[in-house]
Amino acid sequence: MLTDLDLLETLAQQIRTSALCGLGQTAPNPVLTTLKYFRPEYEAHITEHKCPAGKCRELTRFKITEDCNGCGLCAHNCPVNAITGEKKRQHSIDQDKCTVCGVCRDVCKPQAVAVA
Secondary structure: OOOHHHHHHHHHHHHHHHOOOHHHHHOOHHHHHHHHHHHHHHHHHHHHOOOOOOOOHHHOOEEEOOOOOOOOHHHHHOOOOOEEOOOOOOOEEOOOOOOOOOHHHHHOOOOOEEEO
8 A cells, every 4th residue: 555655756756757848757856856865754744743854833842851051042032932941940941832933942052952
């Protein structure tokens, strides 16, 4: 039984081999290339409903790990004040407030903000 990704790959290959013009022959290439190099990301989106790259807002959640040193840089830079915590203690992210902008991850020096 073919999975959706297998079916997508098969259809793209058939289009490439059966198209009569150059545009039709090259149109499936982005699909085939991303399936070749990023298949685990496709699978994570489909089966786990997660975005490993942290780019799909609907599928991404950030969490602060135990590597947090409590410097407050993430909380200070969060545009929606979704991060709370005491100085020198691990902070946390209020997922209801978080807009998944990624600023916390970008500014965190100890890289304690991870995609959950």
